[in-house]
Amino acid sequence: MDLSECLNLADFEERAVERMSKMAYEYVASGAADELTIRWNRQAFDAIKLNPTVLNGIGQPDTRLSLFGQELSHPILIAPTAYHKLMHPEGELATARGAGAAAAVYVVSSFTTTPLAEITREATQPLWFQLYVRDDRELTKSLIQEAEDRGFRALCITVDTAVPGVRNRQEKGGFRLPDDVITHHMPGPLDEKKPLTWKDIEWINSFARTPVLLKGILNASDAEKAIQSGASGIIVSNHGGRNLDTVPATIDALPRVADQVNQRVPVLMDGGIRRGTDVLKAIALGASAVLVGKPVCFGLACAGAEGVTKVVEILRTELEIAMILTGRATISGIDHSVIWK
Ligand SMILES: Cc1cc2nc3c(=O)[nH]c(=O)nc-3n(C[C@H](O)[C@H](O)[C@H](O)COP(=O)(O)O)c2cc1C
C-alpha cells in the first residue's frame, strides 16, 4: 500500500482494519473486559499539557541514550507482541527488518511465530527477548539460555499475566491461530498451574547473563520488590489494557514507580504511546525509554517491514519536533519542567 498516506500512527490503524482479518484485528485492537484501561492509557496522556520554551537555539536535538551499556539512537522500542504471522505473512522477520531500518530495539515475544534463529539472522539492531515463564521451568531455563546464546541483549520477564485477562472482544472476534501459524518456542497457550513468584525471579537472576527487566509493574511496592529480587530494570505496563481492566493508565502510574526507584535502575514504560509528545511526557515523568505495541502491529499489517519502520520514524520525528519546541537538546535534558503545572 501507499505509505505516503500514513502521516501519523492513527492513519496506520485506520488502514490496517481494512487489510487484516476481523479475527486478527480484534485480537490486536481489543482490551480486557469493558476496555476502560485501554481508553485511560490515551486519555491520561491527552490530559497532560506541555510547557514550551521559545528562542532556545536548538536546531537538531540529540535523541541518543545509553541503556544497560547499550548505545541506542532513540528511546522508542518495539514492545513484545505475539503472533506476527497473523498480521503479515513475513511475520517477525519483517518486524526485525523494519526495526533495523528504524534503528529500534525490537523486544521479541515468547509467542513469536518465527524461530529465534531466523530472527537473529535478519536483525541489524539489538534484540531483546520477552519471557513468559512456563510451568516447565527447565524449558524456561533453556529458552533463556537459547536467547542469550543467540545474542539477545536483555530479558524482559512479563509479570502481569498470571492468567490472561477477560478478553471478551477477542473471544467475540473468534480468536484462533491458523494451523500454519506456529509458536516455535511456546508449548501451547498460557494455562499455568505453577504461578510465578518473586522466588522465580531470584532463580532466573541467579543464572541470567543479560540484564533482567520485569515488565508489568504498576506500583511502588512491587517496584521495590523488583529491585530487591535483583531486577536490572522495570517496565511500567498494564499490558496495553489487555489484562486487568480498571487498573490506572501507565502514564499515571509511572511517576510513583519512578519516585520509589529513585534512579537505582532504569524505568521504561508502555501503553498508549501514539505521538512524539507522549514519548516526551513519559521521559519527563521518569521513563528512560518507551515501548510501542499496537501501532507497530498495524504498521506491520499495512506494509510489512516498511510499515514498522515508518511507525517508529514518525514517532521519532515527532519527538524531535517536541524537543525543539520545548527547548530540550538531549534526552537527559527532558525533565519535569516540560510539563505545564
Ligand atoms: C497484539 C498484542 C500482543 C501482545 N503480546 C504480548 C506478549 O506476547 N508478551 C508481552 O509481554 N506483552 C504482549 N503485549 C503487550 C505489549 O507488550 C505492550 O505492553 C502493550 O501493547 C503496550 O501498549 P500499546 O499497545 O498501547 O502500545 C501484546 C500486546 C498486543 C497489542
Ligand SMILES: CC(C)CC(=O)C(=O)O
Ligand atoms: C499469548 C498471549 C498471552 C500474548 C499476550 O501477551 C497478549 O495477547 O497480550
